[in-house]
Amino acid sequence: NAGVTQTPKFRVLKTGQSMTLLCAQDMNHEYMYWYRQDPGMGLRLIHYSVGEGTTAKGEVPDGYNVSRLKKQNFLLGLESAAPSQTSVYFCASSPYTGTRVPEQYFGPGTRLTVT
Amino acid sequence: SQQGEEDPQALSIQEGENATMNCSYKTSINNLQWYRQNSGRGLVHLILIRSNEREKHSGRLRVTLDTSKKSSSLLITASRAADTASYFCATTAGFGNEKLTFGTGTRLTIIP
Numbered sequence: 316n317a318g319v320t321q322t323p324k325f326r327v328l329k330t331g332q333s334m335t336l337l338c339a340q341d342m343n344h345e346y347m348y349w350y351r352q353d354p355g356m357g358l359r360l361i362h363y364s365v366g367e368g369t370t371a372k373g374e375v376p377d378g379y380n381v382s383r384l385k386k387q388n389f390l391l392g393l394e395s396a397a398p399s400q401t402s403v404y405f406c407a408s409s410p411y412t413g414t415r416v417p418e419q420y421f422g423p424g425t426r427l428t429v430t
Numbered sequence: 431s432q433q434g435e436e437d438p439q440a441l442s443i444q445e446g447e448n449a450t451m452n453c454s455y456k457t458s459i460n461n462l463q464w465y466r467q468n469s470g471r472g473l474v475h476l477i478l479i480r481s482n483e484r485e486k487h488s489g490r491l492r493v494t495l496d497t498s499k500k501s502s503s504l505l506i507t508a509s510r511a512a513d514t515a516s517y518f519c520a521t522t523a524g525f526g527n528e529k530l531t532f533g534t535g536t537r538l539t540i541i542p
Contacts, residue, residue, distance in 0.1 A: 319472070346528050348529075350532075355534060356534065357434075357518060357532040357533055357534040357535055358473070358518070358520075358532040359532070360529060360530070360531075363528070363529065365528060373529070374531075405472055405473070407472075407473075409528070417528070418463065418475035418478065419473075419475065419530060420475075421472030421473040421474070422472050423471060423472050424470075424471070424472055
């Protein structure tokens with residue numbers, strides 16, 4: 316199993332450009348997440364999904380959109396990139412377990428620079 | 431806003447020594463998890479402790495939770511060079527267990 320994979324690994328954008336980050340998981344997990352990690356800030360939740368066709372806002376959703384058309388994929392879009400979106404983006408997934416608290420499985424990250 | 435604050439922000443110890451890092455949080459929680467992040471990599475789950483538990487062990491890891499003080503500690507015994515990484519606490523709260531709120535992390539360096 317590949318686990319959680321992210322595409323691309325690195326990207327440089329100019330202000331105003333758009334792009335889509337792809338996250339894929341092969342563990343049949345129900346939940347998927349997008350985080351951003353900035354120096355000294357830990358991870359902050361951007362958007363998440365509790366199942367195919369559903370999405371919800373996290374802590375810092377502004378400037379991002381997401382889609383979960385297939386259970387195994389979770390896409391993060393930047394419609395008009397801004398320098399403030401320079402960050403490392405992590406995707407994660409976790410299984411639905413009813414009352415048991417699931418751990419999250421993380422991808423390797425995408426380093427995005429907006430100039 | 432960050433739920434958890436780790437202390438210290440950075441810690442350097444000699445190989446073989448024990449490492450202790452602390453996490454404080456602001457609101458009532460359902461459970462608390464600890465994750466490790468090696469440089470340039472994604473996070474890896476280490477251990478989970480529920481709000482009704484006080485201590486948990488896993489190999490060289492010991493986690494304590496004090497809900498009255500809204501704090502947790504992670505102890506790594508007999509540290510190894512491979513333990514060099516950043517360590518994050520993360521909490522879940524409210525009705526759903528699906529969202530984690532991460533702390534700011536402790537950067538641990540093990541000196542060979």
